[in-house]
Amino acid sequence: MTDFFNIARERRSTKVYDPNLEIPREELLEILEVAGRAPSAWNLQHWQFLVFDNKELQQRLLPITFNQQQFADASAVVAILGDLEANKNTDKVFDPSIERGEMTPELKEILRGQIEGAYRRKEYPRDAAFLNASLAAMQLMLAAKAKGWDSCPVGGFDPAKLMEEFNVSDRYIPVMLITIGKPLKEARKTDRLDIHDLITWAK
Template sequence: MTTSVSTKSLTELINERHSVRKYDANYKIPKEEINDIVKEATKAPSSSNLQPWRFIVIEDQEVKKELRTIANNQEQVETASAVIAVIGDKEMYKSVEKVYRSAFEAGYLDEASMSRLIENTNKTYPFASEEILKNIASFDAGLVSMQLMLIAKDRGYDTVPMGGFSKEQFAKKFDLPERFFPVVLIAIGKAAAPAHHTTRLPLDDVLIDYI
């Protein structure tokens, strides 16, 4: 059985979402619901709609125990219902035919536009530096990650994003091909204790100017 979606506004969800590090280790989110959350999260925008994100969902307790050692012994890795690893794809342009043909078949593009977009992508992305491609994938992975956490909150779950882990050890452990690289780990589950609330810098400190 899946958890029903709340009727809270986006503003309420943003204000209520906090990074939770204490989880009920006995609570398990159904696989179907995690699939739904990930699928909905992928509605996030991405550069040229190339969607340079992939996901590994880690539920097995023994694997989570191993992952905890890779993730600086962070308790939530082992106690959360699952850990969703968000993976970046440096060769996102290899999906271009599938992406734009799908849009064409859905009636969102005419054939000429589809062909032009595919051609333009193939003229640019494959010739970009690895650094640029990695930056694009990392930025887009951040967008899908935030969306995923808000969707999870809307369904009554708690999350915490974790960047503090060995990217090299993770890639080796999960045998990632060269084109893929780990960006962030997201623990998801039911809180066993309230999150520590935080403050934010005042608007005057972050809003530089109106021009």
């Protein structure tokens, strides 16, 4: 098994891809399945993956991404969408556990009350969508690296145009786009702040 720490250290944002290389859909599906194992509040899985693995579709992304060539050249692009109505997943998430005897119906109703209480707070749906979908996005990039693919998370795009062009339901909010492929040139090395500058030990 590939060492996780090497994967995490070697992952870099790649922006120049081999445009002639396709990623097998089965392999992409495996990466997405691992991404979907990311943690989420109440296990509601506040994400939707909008996948582009077709050059014609990727060309339609160019004006949405301010003509960043990596979107045309990548082997695939995944739009990470946050679910603003993940509370609607409650039954789908918990009912299988009840059927297997791993959860009681009473506990499910307690959790439902917590979830609905949170979703009544004005800012919570958007905050939860971004937070939890970002966990899945990071897991996707690490899974891609483990399978030998490089990636790049991108926030520089027009969310409204993405939703309009690809008929994205207003249940979802675009969080980021991730390009996936094989690099034509090595990604630029970046420095990191000393970890001691980023840590405050609580007292």
